[in-house]
Amino acid sequence: MVYIGVDLGGTGIKAGVVDEQGNIIAKESCPTGVERGYAPVIEDIAKLCTRVASRAVHDMSEIKCIGIGLPGIYVPATGRVPFCTNLSWHDVPLLSEMRKYTQLPVFADNDATVAGLAEAVAGVSAGCKTSVFVTLGTGVGGGIIIDGKPYSGPHGIASEVGHMITVAGGELCTCGNKGCWERYASATAIIREGRKYAKFHPDSALAKAVNGDLDAIEAKTVIDLAKEGDPAASELFDQYVEHLCVGLVNLINLYDPEIIALGGGVSHAGQFLLDRVNDILPKMVFYKTMPYAKVELAKLGNDAGIIGAAMLGR
Ligand SMILES: [Zn+2]
Numbered sequence: 013m014v015y016i017g018v019d020l021g022g023t024g025i026k027a028g029v030v031d032e033q034g035n036i037i038a039k040e041s042c043p044t045g046v047e048r049g050y051a052p053v054i055e056d057i058a059k060l061c062t063r064v065a066s067r068a069v070h071d072m073s074e075i076k077c078i079g080i081g082l083p084g085i086y087v088p089a090t091g092r093v094p095f096c097t098n099l100s101w102h103d104v105p106l107l108s109e110m111r112k113y114t115q116l117p118v119f120a121d122n123d124a125t126v127a128g129l130a131e132a133v134a135g136v137s138a139g140c141k142t143s144v145f146v147t148l149g150t151g152v153g154g155g156i157i158i159d160g161k162p163y164s165g166p167h168g169i170a171s172e173v174g175h176m177i178t179v180a181g182g183e184l185c186t187c188g189n190k191g192c193w194e195r196y197a198s199a200t201a202i203i204r205e206g207r208k209y210a211k212f213h214p215d216s217a218l219a220k221a222v223n224g225d226l227d228a229i230e231a232k233t234v235i236d237l238a239k240e241g242d243p244a245a246s247e248l249f250d251q252y253v254e255h256l257c258v259g260l261v262n263l264i265n266l267y268d269p270e271i272i273a274l275g276g277g278v279s280h281a282g283q284f285l286l287d288r289v290n291d292i293l294p295k296m297v298f299y300k301t302m303p304y305a306k307v308e309l310a311k312l313g314n315d316a317g318i319i320g321a322a323m324l325g326r
Contacts, residue, residue: 014069016061016116017322018080019123022046022098025053027060028315029068029075030322034134036315038068050104058113077117079324080106081126081317085168093120094168119324123317125162125171127310128155130320131273135311140270144263145310146173148256148278151186152194155320156267162324174198178258196255199231199277205248206234217242235281253288260289261296264305275310282309 014037019026021044028039040063042056057080065075080086084096091107110118121129128137128145137143137157145155152174156163164170174194175187182191195201206229210219217237222228237245260272279285289307297304312319 013076014074015076015322015325016065016078017126017318017320017324018057018061018078019126019317019321020044020053020057020080020082020099021123021317022083025057025060026318027057027064028318028322029064030319032326034130034319034323036318038064039318040064040067044099046099050099050101050106051109053099054104054106054109055113058110061114072116075116077119077325078110078114079126079321080118080120081123081321081324082106082120083123085122085172086120086164087168088119089166117325119321121162121164121321121324122153122155122168122171124153125155125164126320126324127153127275127312127316128157128171128273128320129162129323130312130316130318131155131275131310132157132160133323133326134319135316136273136308137271142267142269143271143273144173144267144269144305145273145275146260146263147276147310148198148274149276150198150200152198152259153276154263157269158267173259173263176259176262178255178262193255193259197252197259201255202231202234202248202252202278203229205251206231206245209244209248213244216244218245231278232280235278235284239281239284250288250292253285253292257289257292257296260293260305260307261298265298269305272305272307273310274307275313275316279309285309 015030026041028036083098093104093106131137143157147153154171154173175192177191178193179191183195185192207226210226238249
């Protein structure tokens with residue numbers, strides 16, 4: 013048996029046929045075209061599934077199910093997507109729309125949850141029963157895998173780890189609350205702090221790296237300077253990692269995972285990031301003499317969305 017996984021994003025839809033072990037056999041993609049509204053987008057998802065299946069199998073009966081990863085929340089009990097900001101979806105009947113085109117079982121979940129599942133099946137946390145995936149990008153997303161299964165909670169919101177409040181009364185978040193973890197642990201946080209620093213220190217290496225054009229400061233600008241040993245950038249990066257570790261230790265205390273896998277743009281800092289995390293995290297864990305989660309880099313990159321979505325119904 014094989015599975016279809018769909019990675020539904022704001023700009024593109026990717027679909028793949030995936031085997032039991034999480035290997036992609038065939039892959040197809042098309043633009044999302046969000047502005048058309050949800051119905052034609054879901055019709056395109058179904059068409060893409062048929063197209064990719066025809067390349068991988070002789071008969072649709074060889075496909076066990078379809079899984080969809082989306083940048084929002086899905087409630088299995090209702091088959092609906094309450095909201096999905098990137099797609100401008102509000103209360104979309106995803107399951108009943110899919111039912112117009114396919115009789116296959118359809119599963120869906122948050123894209124970070126799905127990426128976490130992919131890592132647990134075929135990536136860095138393969139073989140672990142309990143793992144947490146954290147994506148450090150524009151925001152912070154999460155995927156919680158317990159006993160090999162994604163845990164999204166009865167209301168579908170358990171993976172919204174980026175919105176755990178780690179600084180009471182802190183930075184205003186896109187969600188309307190203040191002090192959410194993602195305001196401090198995302199790439200956006202590094203950019204914000206980097207630009208703030210450079211504004212007040214026009215002679216700093218950071219300001220010079222972008223020839224004074226502060227809007228050109230990216231997370232990579234700060235990280236690269238920190239890697240080179242620039243004191244100010246190192247200080248900014250250490251502050252970032254400290255905030256990152258506050259959330260990581262909360263996840264460790266809540267779920268006691270075997271592995272926490274870090275993905276997303278900031279994880280491209282690689283071993284440099286892991287080394288700093290491994291300096292700071294041990295000072296924050298509760299049981300200092302007990303083993304706790306290893307923090308590793310996610311392995312699957314862009315394919316995680318397809319693989320994990322496919323594995324939702326496994
Ligand atoms: Zn928030």
